[in-house]
Amino acid sequence: MFEEAQYFAPVATRDDGTVEVELAKSHPGFSDPVYRARRNAIAALAVNHVPGAPIPTAAYTEQEHEVWALVSRELAVKHRKYATAEYLDAVERLRLPADRIPQLQEVSELLEPLTGFRYLPAAGLVPLRDFYGVLADGFFHSTQYIRHHSTPLYTPEPDVIHEVIGHANALASDRYARLYRLAGGAARRVESEEALEFVSKVFWFTLEFGVMTDQGELRAYGAGILSSYGEIEEFRGMDVRPLDLAAMGTTKYDITKYQDVLFRADSLEHLEDVVGGFWADCDDDSIAKLIAGAR
Numbered sequence: 001m002f003e004e005a006q007y008f009a010p011v012a013t014r015d016d017g018t019v020e021v022e023l024a025k026s027h028p029g030f031s032d033p034v035y036r037a038r039r040n041a042i043a044a045l046a047v048n049h050v051p052g053a054p055i056p057t058a059a060y061t062e063q064e065h066e067v068w069a070l071v072s073r074e075l076a077v078k079h080r081k082y083a084t085a086e087y088l089d090a091v092e093r094l095r096l097p098a099d100r101i102p103q104l105q106e107v108s109e110l111l112e113p114l115t116g117f118r119y120l121p122a123a124g125l126v127p128l129r130d131f132y133g134v135l136a137d138g139f140f141h142s143t144q145y146i147r148h149h150s151t152p153l154y155t156p157e158p159d160v161i162h163e164v165i166g167h168a169n170a171l172a173s174d175r176y177a178r179l180y181r182l183a184g185g186a187a188r189r190v191e192s193e194e195a196l197e198f199v200s201k202v203f204w205f206t207l208e209f210g211v212m213t214d215q216g217e218l219r220a221y222g223a224g225i226l227s228s229y230g231e232i233e234e235f236r237g238m239d240v241r242p243l244d245l246a247a248m249g250t251t252k253y254d255i256t257k258y259q260d261v262l263f264r265a266d267s268l269e270h271l272e273d274v275v276g277g278f279w280a281d282c283d284d285d286s287i288a289k290l291i292a293g294a295r
């Protein structure tokens with residue numbers, strides 16, 4: 001029943017070059033002009049970023065650093081209980097700051113010596129083929145804004161807490177980072193939109209919302225679960241099914257609604273064999289067969 005961190009607010013560039021993030025009326029920051037101005041400024045950093053240049057520094061307020069400190073502290077407690085050993089080891093390797101929001105450039109510099117991954121700023125939703133494709137080269141597109149301070153434990157969109165606490169920690173693991181790269185290779189290799197969507201759904205149900213048997217119990221490795229304070233305690237009670245490529249690639253999900261079906265790997269080796277193996281050599285034909293078999 002995951003409702004956090006799913007929906008990207010649209011970003012528009014006006015004729016005069018100004019960048020505007022269109023927050024929904026229900027967004028916790030909708031009526032806060034100061035927050036909205038900051039969101040627009042942060043989105044403009046990504047829109048105007050030149051590939052290869054350092055990621056520009058985002059201006060965060062003290063209140064926002066406090067949001068990071070609070071969520072980071074609370075999630076760390078929950079991770080000890082609910083995250084896989086591989087993820088917890090990666091947290092120790094990356095050593096993100098706990099008391100303030102790290103700049104994406106800093107995250108990139110912490111990550112690169114570990115697994116070669118670097119961050120790229122994203123203003124909002126990145127087209128599927130770009131988002132996944134560059135994973136093959138060790139790049140990860142990331143939003144830079146943080147949730148509104150009035151709701152520190154909830155966000156309707158993927159914010160820097162999701163992108164960094166969820167994904168960068170996972171990307172600090174050699175084994176998870178290899179899976180991200182394989183997903184990127186698969187997205188580059190497939191040609192049809194149908195096959196690309198299949199690859200992205202397998203990513204969704206594994207690297208975003210994956211769970212596995214670890215230390216004798218059900219633990220999470222997906223970034224969407226591990227960055228979601230409100231819902232991390234709920235995954236063990238959800239509809240948890242065995243890892244199944246055809247089912248993951250064809251299960252309908254609505255990113256704006258509750259996430260209630262999860263897929264469980266028996267172990268990290270199992271995940272690598274089934275999902276890593278699939279991404280390593282899938283193509284349009286093999287995916288069409290999986291889709292046909294699922295009908």
Ligand SMILES: [Fe+2]
Pocket residue numbers: 158162163167208223224
């Ligand atoms: Fe994500």
